[in-house]
Amino acid sequence: MLRTVNRVLIGLVGLVLLVLGGAVLAVGLGANPPSWWIHDGRHDVLLSDSERTRWQGEGWWWPAVIAALAVLVLLALWWLTAVLRRHRLTEVRVDTGDGEGALLRGRALEGVLEGEAGRLDGVQRAHVHLTGRPGAPETRVRLNLEPHVDPGTTLAHLSTEALTHARNSAGLDALPTEVRLTGVKHKAERVS
Known part of the structure; x- marks a missing residue:
């Protein structure tokens, strides 16, 4: 935007x-x-002189x-x-255990998280935005849910599956996440 x-x-x-x-x-x-x-x-x-001084005597000018x-x-x-201001985190530092570490592209982690969150049952579309610092990343997740989905169940699956996998694969102690759930607009169903 x-x-x-x-x-x-x-x-x-x-x-x-x-x-x-x-x-x-x-x-x-x-x-x-x-x-x-x-x-x-x-x-x-x-x-001209008259244009420059036209409103000078007025109190509101x-x-x-x-x-x-x-x-x-x-x-x-x-x-x-x-x-x-940097809105997106470009790299995440991954502890490899050898003391040197590695850098993981932020877009790659966002893409994996989007893909895994998008495959959850009832999620029509997922969008992930990585923020924070390279050593302490944070995520913002926006999910568009279909009408039949329970938001609590979807949030639990997102936490236990997608976010846990991302945190473990990047070797992070924590991955603070802000999740926004929105419902997909749909036509009213006819009851007979």
């Missing part, structure tokens, strides 16, 4: 800057602007400008922290 939002925002900002910059450059190089354009010609300034800039700064900081 964040990747999509990131690409859309970068694309929109880039498109706006390209259009505005290209239009200002074209007018500056001597192209005749259309009648609705904000600049009249090659020697027109971007902001500076608080509105400061509030708008504060919102932009907060959105930029949120975006920066969201982009820099």
